[in-house]
Amino acid sequence: MEMPSPNPAVLARKARLVERLSQVLPADAVISDEAETRAYECDALTAYKCPPLLAVLPRSTAEVSDILRICHEEGVPVVPRGAGTSLAGGALPTADCVILGVARMNDVLETDYDNRIIRVQTGRTNLSVSGAVEEEDFFYAPDPSSQLACAIAGNIAMNSGGAHCLKYGVTTNNLLGVTMVMMDGSVVEIGGAHLDAGGLDLLGVICGSEGQLGVVTEATLRILRKPEGARPVLIGYDSNEVAGACVSDIIKAGVLPVAIEFMDRPCIEACEAFAKAGYPMCEALLIVEVEGSEAEIDHQLRLITDIARSHNPVELREATDSDEAARIWLGRKSAFGAMGQINDYMCLDGTIPVSSLPDVLRRIGEMSEEFGLGVANVFHAGDGNMHPLILFDANKPGDLERCEAFGAEILKLCVEVGGCLTGEHGVGIEKRDLMLHQYEPADIEAQLRVKDVFDPGWLLNPAKVFPLSTTQSRRQPELAAE
Amino acid sequence: MTPQSEAELAEMIAEAKGPLSVTGGGTRAIAGGAVPLSIAGLSGVSLYEPGALTLVVKAGTPLSQITSLLDAENQRLAFEPMDHRGLLGTDGDATIGGVFAANISGPRRIQCGAARDFLLGVRFVDGRGQRLSNGGRVMKNVTGYDLVKLMCGAHGTLGVLSEVSLKVLPKAEAVATVTVEIAEVTKAVAAMSKALGSPYDVTGAAYDPERGTVHIRVEGFEASVAYRAGALCQDLASFGAAEVSGEDAALLWQRIRDVAAFHDRPGDVWRISVKPTDAVHLASKLDASALQFDWGGGLIWALMPPGQDLRAQMTVPGHATLVRADAATRARIVRFQPEPAPLAAVSAGLRAQFDPRGILNPGLMG
Numbered sequence: 001m002e003m004p005s006p007n008p009a010v011l012a013r014k015a016r017l018v019e020r021l022s023q024v025l026p027a028d029a030v031i032s033d034e035a036e037t038r039a040y041e042c043d044a045l046t047a048y049k050c051p052p053l054l055a056v057l058p059r060s061t062a063e064v065s066d067i068l069r070i071c072h073e074e075g076v077p078v079v080p081r082g083a084g085t086s087l088a089g090g091a092l093p094t095a096d097c098v099i100l101g102v103a104r105m106n107d108v109l110e111t112d113y114d115n116r117i118i119r120v121q122t123g124r125t126n127l128s129v130s131g132a133v134e135e136e137d138f139f140y141a142p143d144p145s146s147q148l149a150c151a152i153a154g155n156i157a158m159n160s161g162g163a164h165c166l167k168y169g170v171t172t173n174n175l176l177g178v179t180m181v182m183m184d185g186s187v188v189e190i191g192g193a194h195l196d197a198g199g200l201d202l203l204g205v206i207c208g209s210e211g212q213l214g215v216v217t218e219a220t221l222r223i224l225r226k227p228e229g230a231r232p233v234l235i236g237y238d239s240n241e242v243a244g245a246c247v248s249d250i251i252k253a254g255v256l257p258v259a260i261e262f263m264d265r266p267c268i269e270a271c272e273a274f275a276k277a278g279y280p281m282c283e284a285l286l287i288v289e290v291e292g293s294e295a296e297i298d299h300q301l302r303l304i305t306d307i308a309r310s311h312n313p314v315e316l317r318e319a320t321d322s323d324e325a326a327r328i329w330l331g332r333k334s335a336f337g338a339m340g341q342i343n344d345y346m347c348l349d350g351t352i353p354v355s356s357l358p359d360v361l362r363r364i365g366e367m368s369e370e371f372g373l374g375v376a377n378v379f380h381a382g383d384g385n386m387h388p389l390i391l392f393d394a395n396k397p398g399d400l401e402r403c404e405a406f407g408a409e410i411l412k413l414c415v416e417v418g419g420c421l422t423g424e425h426g427v428g429i430e431k432r433d434l435m436l437h438q439y440e441p442a443d444i445e446a447q448l449r450v451k452d453v454f455d456p457g458w459l460l461n462p463a464k465v466f467p468l469s470t471t472q473s474r475r476q477p478e479l480a481a482e
Numbered sequence: 483m484t485p486q487s488e489a490e491l492a493e494m495i496a497e498a499k500g501p502l503s504v505t506g507g508g509t510r511a512i513a514g515g516a517v518p519l520s521i522a523g524l525s526g527v528s529l530y531e532p533g534a535l536t537l538v539v540k541a542g543t544p545l546s547q548i549t550s551l552l553d554a555e556n557q558r559l560a561f562e563p564m565d566h567r568g569l570l571g572t573d574g575d576a577t578i579g580g581v582f583a584a585n586i587s588g589p590r591r592i593q594c595g596a597a598r599d600f601l602l603g604v605r606f607v608d609g610r611g612q613r614l615s616n617g618g619r620v621m622k623n624v625t626g627y628d629l630v631k632l633m634c635g636a637h638g639t640l641g642v643l644s645e646v647s648l649k650v651l652p653k654a655e656a657v658a659t660v661t662v663e664i665a666e667v668t669k670a671v672a673a674m675s676k677a678l679g680s681p682y683d684v685t686g687a688a689y690d691p692e693r694g695t696v697h698i699r700v701e702g703f704e705a706s707v708a709y710r711a712g713a714l715c716q717d718l719a720s721f722g723a724a725e726v727s728g729e730d731a732a733l734l735w736q737r738i739r740d741v742a743a744f745h746d747r748p749g750d751v752w753r754i755s756v757k758p759t760d761a762v763h764l765a766s767k768l769d770a771s772a773l774q775f776d777w778g779g780g781l782i783w784a785l786m787p788p789g790q791d792l793r794a795q796m797t798v799p800g801h802a803t804l805v806r807a808d809a810a811t812r813a814r815i816v817r818f819q820p821e822p823a824p825l826a827a828v829s830a831g832l833r834a835q836f837d838p839r840g841i842l843n844p845g846l847m848g
Contacts, residue, residue: 114675114759115780137681159624170622172631173599188824193757195591195780197635198801198819199847200829201598204631208624225681248533254556254652292683296706351620354534383621384534423622431625438625439615446614446836447627453831465626 006096024066031055040099045089052093061217069185080211082154085146088428102153122153138223141168159208161424166382167258172207177220183455211461213454227291232328235308236282236315241358243284246311247381261287262381274338277331280315335378343391350414351423354384371406385423427465484523488644496611504638506580510566541579541643560651562588568745579643585635588739589686598634603647609837619647640836654701658711659727662696671779673721682710688738689775750807752792754782756800
């Protein structure tokens, strides 16, 4: 994966930059020692590493504003970082950048149950937002798998989803307002506790912009009252086609489960070996969860199991108590850990129309043979968000490259059948060079023009999201002019 | 001008010599007095997959046609777009492109989201005459910037929609409305907050101060609706007499959605978006002849004496849109609330990028 070579003029200004930043930040907030900056050399896409020039750990919007103003004046690129859990390399540094980490900004600023909102600093972790309102039986709906560690800042940058977004939507559907610092240091308030934008939907375009338009320091989030209860059912089938048809029939019947998870045989086997959840050995496993009162849950599960039975399942297991429910989820929730036990893996998140599910799974199986790499599929079936886990051996020369080539083919396939490259992880560097498979050059150019408005100097997270060739004249105008 | 294809639309915009008034069905009376450019000629369904809850249609497709198509599969546009014809005295057929260009939602917005939350992808022609696309037809998509959101609610000022992909949802099997008799706004908003903060999945919370009635809607499977409506009656009894309404729910919520209370009454109509509990204070400060509350108090419809600038009376954060007024007032008071300077600069920057000649509904959004 190519990254732009560092700007020597910026590298040469390191001492001056440290001095200026130290004037506006406490001593422990500026990290310039090479042994310490190494902690920020990568995010969860660990195959790529590069220590930054500096890292700064502000505690307030005012400090973020000072940092960005100084970096803007000095012409230094800034890579914002939440908790560093990006699977797409969204927080990967370059050697000439300042990493701006928001991890120390994790206060709850306001909880308001009457208006069903919470306002937090964005370094707060996803799960601890729900934790802050749990005593009143409320929760924050988007629940990415990394929710224990990932920060709201990163959730906003990547417009994160989760297992329950079939019913509750993704980050953009639950974000009402932000305090954002622009690259020149100015602070803007967008949206708020009210529901709709008064002018253009700037909040909508900021959410999912991968830290390229501004640094979001505070967020107003929608909180919801917890349902009375929830219960899953586990359904096993002997073919992916039939499992896919079952999903489609459930949705057509007017039931809207909060989650429909799908696992294929390699994934079932790995999870079972790892977590011993008691899964049946079959081709496809569905976990369908519904919510409501006891009676509502019974009613919905009856509809779902009737549909499931009409497709002749090899297994149909309804949870009768919370222990059984936990066991049904156990395997699924440990899927990534289970894969990690077997091998190194790369996790993709291309999204496809639900109707093309069986076809896409078959073709992924064929490609797995061609590339000689195993692949397990676990995904959010209700919304077509795939998660193929490609297994490889990082210590084996050439394996990573083969894995990336395989991954690229899967993502191209997702686009080909009418889907997209990424449903919830973001583009980062990982899918950057595939963007032209999804979009025409003019469509990319339209997006670059949006960045031109927010960050005319192209200093914020500049080498991400778009193929480097499409952004070079903006990132390095001096080279383009030569 | 009424282009019959996206290519024609692109040609017309590229060759335009001056300002264009972009319109869908014209039911919301938004377009100004420039050369009309209607998308009504771009009509038709490109794809409908009920099992994937996905619909792709040309932007000029009449809303009525989409409603019948979805009806046949027992599905609907869950965001419940308001019909402005009664309020504005307009006629014609609303188009799906117009609904998204204006981000029109109804009472269910508080539970399932706004029009913008259901828009999955767009094709559009920008002010340069370029044919562009963003998003797609799948539910989850974070590939590149979300220009879909930017286009939704831009009222045609950044580009003219030619095709939209959207998420649809199943219709509810049953619906019930709980009514609570409450005379004061403060108590009404508190009752709606209580309902919306309950686990009963409320899909509508509106207050009509003239009737002194709070309306709370629940939808879903029959037995579940009965159970939740009963539970809400109990929970809300402390605010006033609460019961399950015998009124036709579909008609009742259509009247709330369309602000039927103001249809035959003279005066300017303003639409105010605020934090629900701020509605109480604001309502007491407004020089309004009538008010209607939706979204648990977060949406206020105000019937005002003609020619007054309600924004001068806005004492809380939020924004106010002038929806209905005579030409003289509209010439004096802009439709949308002016943004604070830093955001206005960003918006102006975006308009300059997408419509450098400033020909698409110029002046409408600043």
